[in-house]
Amino acid sequence: MSIDTTHLSALKDLAGDKAWSDDQDVIAPHVTEPRGKFSGKTPLILFPGSVTKLAKIIAYANQNNIKIVPQGGNTGLVGGSIPDLSGNEILINMKRMNKVREIDALNHTITVEAGMLLSEVHSNADKIKCQFPMHIASEGSAMIGGNISTNAGGINVLHFGVMRDLVLGLEVVLPSGDIWNGLTGLRKDNTGYDLKQLFIGGEGTLGIITAATLKLFPEAKQKNTAFVAIPDTEAAIKLLALAREVSGDSLIAFEILPRAGLEITAKHMPGCRDPLENKYDWYILLECATSMQSDLLNLEEVMSKILEQAMDQELVLDGVVAKNISEARTLWNLREFMSEAQKFEGGSIKHDISVPVSKIPEFLRVATKVVEDAVPGIRPIPFGHIGDGNIHFNLTQPKGMDKQEYLAKWEDINHTVHEIVTSLGGSISAEHGIGILKAAELEHFKPEIDLKVMRDIKKALDPNNIMNPGRVLR
Ligand SMILES: Cc1cc2nc3c(=O)[nH]c(=O)nc-3n(C[C@H](O)[C@H](O)[C@H](O)COP(=O)(O)OP(=O)(O)OC[C@H]3O[C@@H](n4cnc5c(N)ncnc54)[C@H](O)[C@@H]3O)c2cc1C
Incomplete structure (x- = not known):
């Protein structure tokens, strides 16, 4: 019909x-x-x-x-x-609703309409010497309403949190057609249920976000980026703890890259190359930033201190520190193009999982063995936000295998990996959401009581099930 x-x-x-x-x-x-x-x-x-x-x-x-x-x-x-x-x-x-409604520099807030591109939120914050600290590779196309609806994460979650932590207020058109005006710049407001949190990460199933008041932060005056080789994934999480401690909490990004990922990125993506002469199994891209002037806190010295101590403890084997913004960009390209590079190697089965940071080595060890046993020749390329316990556990097809035959295994492999994630107290969706892709998996892995409460909320707000039906909850 x-x-x-x-x-x-x-x-x-x-x-x-x-x-x-x-x-x-x-x-x-x-x-x-x-x-x-x-x-x-x-x-x-x-x-x-x-x-x-x-x-x-x-x-x-x-x-x-x-x-x-x-x-x-x-x-x-x-x-x-x-x-x-x-x-x-x-x-x-929502692309036509893309205006700035208000900037309150002294309150460190900006109120924008939902159709504003994330990159435009950044440039509007720049104008008042502030920053909006959520950064994702798709920021030139993704809109703030979409970022909020997916509770997006990105590379600076370690320091600034996910979207849920960055939103102070929302305006939403509810499924009834009523307009809920929850726009506020308050950091403290304990007047009952925090309604905005229903719509953050709601994936458009409870209403349409039309505007948001977002937290701003003082702009970074210094940034320091390093790319280092590490012996194994245990060293990665020890290095993370060390860097957090030594940096005076100026560590804003901490990403893991495997050798296999680096090789395909250097092979397929223009301008990308291995920055080190020797080959290693694992790498970490780490970045410190601060709003302090260098005479108060010198980030070059901070990074040197981190790397010195890490080498003493044999957590770091080799590395380079970017000397300027352009060198830092080149290092970041290795990370940001890693997903795109996989397309050139045939089919790729994806996971966006999180486990407690301390469980990452165990997750990688167990999950890698299980998928290698299941599909001989499979090429795991686990990379991403290890500082948040979030790995994009992507699996490139064996060389020579038929792409469709490989991709037909997507659901089975996802399910096996999600079993491992769940057994380690993790999440089957760290930052991308549920949508259609993971609705069945959510039903399987989420406790029944959680699902019941979620369904009750959906029924209360959207009794006719008109708003993105079948996404998140089937
Ligand atoms: C190259 C690349 C890199 C990426 N990197 C990251 C990353 O590092 N971290 C991360 O978290 N994600 C990442 N993503 C995923 C994606 O960019 C995010 O999920 C982003 O937040 C989606 O924003 P969007 O505007 O494109 O939303 P859309 O894709 O248009 O929508 C996403 C969901 O939100 C709903 N929605 C959209 N707008 C509204 C609204 N105004 N009100 C209510 N519901 C709405 C939609 O119905 C849908 O369910 C990446 C994607 C790509 C392609």
Whole structure:
């Protein structure tokens, strides 16, 4: 059953001129996701330009039981931002709602609309010599509303926290069409349930975020980046503890890269090369930053101290320290292009898991053995935010194997790896969310009582199940 044309016309009228399209060429880039794992279709995409217009659209959709998929930059990695294949879901893309509502420099807050690109939030913060510290490789395309809805993480979580820690207030259009104005710059507010937290990480299943008040921090005046070789993953977590202690808590990023990942990144990605002469099994990219001037705290000296002590303790075997921003960028490219480089090596089965930092070596040891036994020749490329206990446990296909035959193993391998993660007290989704991709796994691994509370909340806010149905909760 398709959506009645009278409903489509009514939605177009409510959105207004130039705020909708039913042209499939315009719609096409909005109905596949970045990895190409999911695709969908829709007869209509809306680009609302104001909260009041959006509220009227949602009220109409609710009254007429029309399903809605909210969309930001469509960089999400779990299939939650595109419609399904039924053609019965309307896309609402937030790109036209992209203004700064308020900057309060003395309160260290910025209030922006949900369709603002994350990179634009950064540049607006720069203008008042502040920083918004969430950084992800997709920041030039991802929108702040999408970042909030996925509770995004990124490379600076170690110091600044996830999106949940960075949002002070929200404005949301609820599935009823009501507008909840929870925009506030308060850091302390103990007046009952913290409603904004329902929508942060809600993946568009409880309402559409239209604006947010975000925390800002003083801009970094110094940054120091090092790329070091380590003997094994046990050394990685000891180095993390050492660096945190010695750096006076100025450590903001701590990422792990395996040799196999470095090799394919250097092979396929322009401008990338192994910065060290000798070969090692594992590497750490670490970065310290501070808003202090160098005469008060010299980060070069801090990094030297960390590396000196780490070499004494045989936690570091070799390494380079970036001498300037451009060298630091080159080192970061090795990390940020690692996912992209895997595409050149055939199929890749992905995981976005977290375990307590202290359990990372055990997770890597056990999970690597299990997948190597299951698929001889498989090429594990585990990399990422080890400082947060978050590993992108990506598995490149064996050389010469048929790609589709390999990718057909995705669910089985995911499930096996998730069993290991769960046994270590970890999470099957550290930062990418659940979407469609992991809805079945969530049902399997989340305790029944958690699922019941989640379903009760969903029913209370969205009794007609119009808002991103089937994502997160099936
Ligand atoms: C190269 C690359 C690198 C990445 N690196 C990271 C990383 O380091 N850390 C990380 O956490 N993620 C990362 N991601 C994943 C992705 O960028 C994040 O999940 C991002 O937060 C999604 O933002 P978006 O605007 O693209 O949202 P979309 O993909 O459009 O949507 C994501 C989800 O949020 C919902 N949604 C979007 N906007 C709204 C809104 N206004 N109100 C309610 N719901 C909404 C959608 O329905 C969907 O369920 C990466 C992705 C790529 C392609």
